[in-house]
Amino acid sequence: NKVLVLHGPNLNLLGTRQPEIYGEEALADIDNALYEKAALAGMELRCRQSNHEGELVDAIQAARLDGTNAIIINPAAYTHTSVAILDALNAFDGQVIEVHLSNVHKREAFRHHSYVSLRADGVIAGLGSRGYLLALEALANPGNRTD
Numbered sequence: 853n854k855v856l857v858l859h860g861p862n863l864n865l866l867g868t869r870q871p872e873i874y875g876e877e878a879l880a881d882i883d884n885a886l887y888e889k890a891a892l893a894g895m896e897l898r899c900r901q902s903n904h905e906g907e908l909v910d911a912i913q914a915a916r917l918d919g920t921n922a923i924i925i926n927p928a929a930y931t932h933t934s935v936a937i938l939d940a941l942n943a944f945d946g947q948v949i950e951v952h953l954s955n956v957h958k959r960e961a962f963r964h965h966s967y968v969s970l971r972a973d974g975v976i977a978g979l980g981s982r983g984y985l986l987a988l989e990a991l992a993n994p995g996n997r998t999d
């Protein structure tokens with residue numbers, strides 16, 4: 853079970869960026885917790901952050917070819933703008949789980965629409981960094997899926 857975690861733009865600033873919205877944890881803390889959980893579950897995990905839309909597209913394209921079974925993605929602001937990321941995910945055959953630290957539906961109207969949700973098998977929003985761990989847990993225990 854090979855999983856790719858993708859973090860979009862500005863998530864490299866976690867911990868210092870609007871901590872009242874996004875929490876006090878740094879991205880490295882989130883990734884380390886994911887690596888620990890993945891190791892316990894016997895999953896192969898890779899975490900990547902990029903501020904660049906094309907790099908995220910490249911990473912999703914690479915995942916089609918390297919045996920990746922699932923992608924956990926927080927596309928950040930590209931959630932609301934990127935047809936390119938949606939198209940790349942549509943070309944990927946595995947599971948896709950979309951994660952947002954904040955509850956985007958409680959915020960500005962422009963955050964209510966997600967292109968990525970048109971492809972995502974599951975969406976988790978508003979639970980902070982726990983959302984990533986819950987996504988990983990769902991992938992580790994696929995028995996509870998309803999589709």
Ligand code: DQA
Nearest residue numbers: 926927928929952953954963
């Ligand atoms: C975010 C929500 C997005 O609207 C925002 O642009 C982000 C982070 C979240 O994790 O809550 O950068 O994806």
